[in-house]
Amino acid sequence: MSDAQRQLLAAIKQQSLEGVKAALALGADTNAYDQERSMLGWHEDAVALLLEYEQPSWLAILEALLVAGANPNLPIEQRFLEYLLHALSQHSHLAAMRLILDYDADPNLVSEGDTALSRLNLDYSFEETCNLPDWYKGRVLPEYEAPQDDLEDRETASIWLVSRHQRGWAMLRQAGGLNSWELRQGPVSETLGLYPDVLGGLYTRHARPEAGFLASLGSALTERIARWSGEYKNPDLLGYEAQAVKNFDYAAHLTEGMAIGQAIAPFLPEATALKIAMPTAASIxxxxxxxxxxxxxxxxxxxxxxxxxxxxxSPDWFGPEPAGKLRLKYSQ
Incomplete structure (x- = not known):
């Protein structure tokens, strides 16, 4: 390892922005590895607490490495093929996610079977199911300021994390991010679902329908499905107050989806369930x-x-918001 490389590694471990810039000026390689960990990996490893990812100094070092050529699509851990976007998406570190996406991070790389969106969804689901107070479950949450403590209050931490996951989900989707199962195609057996937000508008329990099944539907019906999916206005992506969402006729879209499902039904294997899931004007x-x-x-x-x-x-959902410790990030 060169002197410049040792200097860069030491500066990253010490979280010294000036040291990082000095090492880069000497020609240190931002994509080099030490002990099977990349420079971005050492930077990710330099913080231990969730709120430390929000620190301006940590973000400034990340940007300095990216500007100098660090490739966000190289594994940060060679042994496990872990990627930085996966690590950041697990708890929706929004500023860092946005930064590396701006530097062409690929949202559909797969690590241990998961895309970054799948990784995010795992924690999102866990927090909402296990830790989130009932009033907040299934609710669009505002953006909150980071808690002042170290997230020791489990319910407060969960509210903050779920709010961030909602924004992280939209960020990854806008960048073309898919669930890992959307990258796969498989046989239609137990269930076929129609949901206009997923890639292609159709899904089974574990994958999108295989090409042979889609071909059996014929071009007119597959084009109709694609049009139905493409025209959909997803409030989770666009925002529940977006004018496009307010103007969209969800009831008519459901009716069209049902007509498509009825046309698909004769092509399904026997005993295959067919369902359609959508929001309504009332839920939005x-x-x-x-x-x-x-x-x-x-x-x-x-x-x-x-x-x-x-x-x-729960009945609590329809009552007044409970008093909390979090403050809105913006006046809303």
Missing amino acids: AAKSTMLDVHAWNSQSQAWEKTVDWRDKL
């Missing part, structure tokens, strides 16, 4: 992330509503 107005679900009844040849968006919300 209430700023709920929950969905209505309808299932196709093959015997009656009709759609039946199986889940109302309100079903899984």
Whole structure:
């Protein structure tokens, strides 16, 4: 290892921005590895607490490395093929995620079977299911300032994290990020779902439908599905107050989705369930992330509503917001 490289590594471990800049000026390689860890990996490893990723000094060193040519698409850990965007997305470190996406981080790299979006969704689901107070579950949350303590209050930490995950999810989706299962195609067996936000508008339990099934539908129907998916205005992506969302007719889109599902039904293997999930004008107005679900009844040849968006919300959800420790980041 050259002197400049040793100087860069030491400066990263010490979190010295001036030291990093001095080493880079001497020609240190931003994409070199030490002990199977990249320079970006050592920088990610230099912080131990969630709030330290928010520090201007940490972000400034990250930007200095990127400006000098650090490749965000190289593994930060060679042994496990871990990527920086995955590490940042796990707890939605928004400023750092936005920064490396601006430097062409690929949101669809796969690490241990997960894309960055899948990694984010795992923690999002865990926090919402296990830690989030009932009033906040299934609700669009505002952006909060970082807590002043070290996130020791579990409920406060969960509210803050879920708020960030909602924004991190939208950020990755806007950058073209997919769930890991959206990168796969598989047979249609137990369930086929219609949801206009997923790639192609159709999904099974574990993947998108395989090419052979899509070909069996014929070009007219597959083009109709693509049009239905492409025209959809996703409030989680665009914002629940976005004019495009306010102007969109979700009931008409559901009706079209049901007509598409009815046209698909004869092509399904026997005993395959068919369902459609979408928000409603009422759920969007209430700023709920929950969905209505309808299932196709093959015997009656009709759609039946199986889940109302309100079903899984507790009575607390409809009451006043509880007093909390978090402050809004912006005046809202």
